[in-house]
Every structure is written in C-alpha cells, then in structure tokens.
Amino acid sequence: MKVSVIGATGYAGAELLRILSNHPEVEVAAITSESHTGTSIADLFPHLAGFYDKKLTSMNDLNQFADSQAVFIGLPHGHAMAIGRPLAEQGIKVIDLGADYRFRNESIYEAWYKVEHTHRNSGAVYGLTELYRQQIKAASIVGNAGCYTTASILALAPLAKAHLIDTKNIVVDAKSGVSGAGRGLSLNVHMAEMSENLKAYNVGGHRHTPEIEQALAEISGQESLISFTPHLIPMSRGILSTCYATLQEGIKPEDVDQAFYEMYGQEFFVRLLGRGGYPAVKNTRGSNFCDLGWHIDSRTNRVIVVSAIDNLVKGAAGQAVQNLNVMFGFDEGSGLKQVALYP
Ligand SMILES: NC(=O)C1=CN([C@@H]2O[C@H](COP(=O)(O)OP(=O)(O)OC[C@H]3O[C@@H](n4cnc5c(N)ncnc54)[C@H](OP(=O)(O)O)[C@@H]3O)[C@@H](O)[C@H]2O)C=CC1
Numbered sequence: 001m002k003v004s005v006i007g008a009t010g011y012a013g014a015e016l017l018r019i020l021s022n023h024p025e026v027e028v029a030a031i032t033s034e035s036h037t038g039t040s041i042a043d044l045f046p047h048l049a050g051f052y053d054k055k056l057t058s059m060n061d062l063n064q065f066a067d068s069q070a071v072f073i074g075l076p077h078g079h080a081m082a083i084g085r086p087l088a089e090q091g092i093k094v095i096d097l098g099a100d101y102r103f104r105n106e107s108i109y110e111a112w113y114k115v116e117h118t119h120r121n122s123g124a125v126y127g128l129t130e131l132y133r134q135q136i137k138a139a140s141i142v143g144n145a146g147c148y149t150t151a152s153i154l155a156l157a158p159l160a161k162a163h164l165i166d167t168k169n170i171v172v173d174a175k176s177g178v179s180g181a182g183r184g185l186s187l188n189v190h191m192a193e194m195s196e197n198l199k200a201y202n203v204g205g206h207r208h209t210p211e212i213e214q215a216l217a218e219i220s221g222q223e224s225l226i227s228f229t230p231h232l233i234p235m236s237r238g239i240l241s242t243c244y245a246t247l248q249e250g251i252k253p254e255d256v257d258q259a260f261y262e263m264y265g266q267e268f269f270v271r272l273l274g275r276g277g278y279p280a281v282k283n284t285r286g287s288n289f290c291d292l293g294w295h296i297d298s299r300t301n302r303v304i305v306v307s308a309i310d311n312l313v314k315g316a317a318g319q320a321v322q323n324l325n326v327m328f329g330f331d332e333g334s335g336l337k338q339v340a341l342y343p
Pocket residue numbers: 006007008009010011012013032033034035036073074075076077079097098099145146147179180181182183184311312315316
C-alpha cells in the first residue's frame with residue numbers, strides 16, 4: 001500500500017519516514033516540503049540514507065497523491081485543513097499529526113489556537129489509539145493525539161472512566177525534550193539557553209489543556225478541568241508527565257490498580273509498571289510504548305500517576321502509524337515493535 005508524507009522535513013515527518021522504512025505493508029510515495037523542493041531527503045537527513053533516495057516535492061501538486069491510500073500530514077497547526085479537505089474528498093485517508101482535527105467542537109480549537117477552522121464537520125476521529133480504536137477503524141480523517149496529551153490522557157483515563165477521581169480537580173506537570181518544539185530555530189532551544197536548564201512555559205494557558213479535558217470528559221461523562229504545566233528539559237526526545245488527582249470518598253488502592261489493569265491489561269503499547277512503579281523516558285526512547293506507574297498519597301488522598309513516552313513516537317509518528325494500522329486492518333504493531341534505545 002502506498003502512503004505519502006506531507007511535511008517530511010519536520011521532526012515528526014522525518015520520524016514517520018524512519019518508522020515506515022520498517023513497515024512490511026507500506027511503500028512511501030510522495031514526500032513533501034515547501035522550502036526544500038527538489039532536494040533529496042537523504043541529503044537533508046543523512047540518517048535516512050540507504051533507505052530513501054526520494055526527492056522532496058511541493059504539496060500543492062495534488063495529483064501526486066492519487067495512488068496513495070493514506071496521507072500523513074506533519075505541518076504546523078492551522079495548515080493541515082487546507083490540504084486535508086481535498087485529500088479526503090478524493091477518498092484518501094488522512095492522518096494529521098497536528099491539532100487541526102483533534103477537537104469535536106471546532107470553536108474550542110479556534111479559541112485556543114486563534115485560527116479559523118475551515119474544515120468543520122469533517123467527521124474526524126481523535127487519534128488516541130487505545131481509547132478510540134473502534135472509531136478509528138472506520139475513520140476517513142484522524143486527528144492524531146498530541147504528545148503531552150497522549151502521555152497525560154493515557155495516565156488519567158482509567159481513573160476517569162471508573163469514576164475514581166474528581167475530574168474537575170486535576171493537576172498535570174509535564175516535561176518535554178526540545179524536539180517537541182519542532183526543527184525551527186528559536187531562542188528557547190539554543191544550546192546556551194537550554195543546557196543545564198529546566199523551565200516552565202505557558203503556565204495556565206497551554207493549548208494541550210482543552211485536548212486533555214475533552215478526552216477525560218468523554219471518557220468519564222463528567223466535566224473535566226485541569227491545570228496543565230509544561231516544562232522544557234535539556235534532552236532531545238521524551239516526555240515525563242506527572243498527573244495528580246483527588247480520589248473520591250472511600251476509594252481503595254486496589255480499586256485504582258483494577259482500573260489500570262482493566263483498561264490496559266491487554267494493550268501491547270501501554271506497559272503497566274504497577275502501583276509504586278517509576279516510568280522513565282529512557283525506557284521508552286525510540287519506541288511506541290507508554291509506561292505508567294501510579295502511587296497513592298494517603299495523607300492527601302491523591303493518586304499520582306507517572307507516564308513516560310517518546311514524544312516523536314507514541315506522541316506523534318508512532319501513534320500515527322498505529323492509527324494507520326487500525327484503519328487498514330494491519331497488525332496494530334506493524335512497523336512499531338522496536339525495543340527502546342537503552343541506555
Ligand atoms: N515534534 C513533536 O514532538 C510533535 C509534533 N506534533 C505535530 O506535528 C506537526 C509537525 O511538527 P514538527 O515536525 O515538530 O514541526 P517542524 O517545525 O519540525 O516541521 C514542520 C514541517 O512543516 C513544514 N512547514 C512549516 N511551515 C509551513 C507552511 N507555512 N506551509 C507548509 N509547510 C510548512 C516544514 O517544511 P518546509 O519548511 O520544508 O516546507 C516541515 O516539514 C505539528 O503540527 C506538531 O504540532 C505532534 C506531536 C509531537
């Protein structure tokens with residue numbers, strides 16, 4: 001089956017190419033870039049040499065996608081809708097790695113992203129595989145879940161679903177490697193700014209807040225309100241998300257354990273380190289795994305869940321391929337069953 005990658009020169013696009021090089025069912029057709037059209041992808045990304053000798057093309061030539069059954073879009077938010085619509089109208093399945101298709105209510109997207117939504121009522125399905133698998137099977141457009149959001153929603157979903165926590169009083173403290181900010185240059189990610197540093201940003205207003213709230217509200221059937229604080233940490237990949245929630249009256253530690261094992265006991269890509277477990281980003285680096293460990297603080301009656309993923313794999317390109325596998329009926333782990341890079 002042929003697939004194409006729009007925005008192949010970004011970190012997420014290049015990671016898709018790395019993963020797809022190992023996918024037994026997929027051949028990569030077009031790969032696009034607007035600023036490097038005509039350049040060989042292996043010249044831009046030497047780590048892909050020997051696997052791809054393709055030249056980058058402009059995404060504006062829609063004919064080049066005609067023989068692709070699916071197209072991945074790895075563009076900054078606000079740019080996927082204009083190309084997503086004509087692709088979907090041609091019957092091509094779309095998996096957008098950005099935020100344009102993540103919200104059921106486009107007005108929430110517009111309020112948080114300050115961008116007009118030009119492809120309303122597209123029928124897009126939220127692409128967090130473990131929670132939306134049945135809908136993803138039948139989807140024409142998937143709005144792949146975000147990176148911080150994947151780590152945080154997977155951590156909190158079992159508790160929300162089993163009604164063990166107050167969904168209006170959740171705190172998420174998350175740290176990301178700098179590849180989460182994309183390949184573009186910015187002062188924030190300069191070596192001298194970032195080395196031996198750790199800093200919070202967008203406190204009280206990060207755009208992943210409504211995405212986490214949307215998923216938790218859908219899963220619990222109750223309103224969800226979270227305080228989400230992201231941090232930049234000097235590593236290239238990885239997210240560690242520490243999530244705090246207040247337990248409802250009378251909930252026992254065993255109830256919490258049961259909620260996690262019920263939801264993820266059969267999931268290959270969610271590894272349960274159990275009560276007292278300590279996930280670490282090094283154990284997920286380069287892999288599609290999300291590792292979860294939970295702790296009960298009986299003094300405060302809080303449950304604290306720690307979650308680790310690789311932002312570029314389970315948080316972006318890996319989950320996008322997992323969703324492709326679900327949409328096309330391939331083994332869900334096709335192309336994805338790599339052990340993490342350790343140490
Ligand atoms: N990095 C991460 O950890 C994650 C990223 N994502 C999402 O994936 C998407 C891509 O992110 P990432 O790869 O990090 O970003 P990068 O900044 O690394 O890459 C952006 C890509 O978009 C292209 N691009 C940039 N501006 C435009 C434009 N105005 N018109 C058309 N193409 C443009 C660039 O291509 P060129 O300049 O060559 O034309 C490049 O291929 C984003 O929506 C991001 O939110 C999701 C989860 C995690």
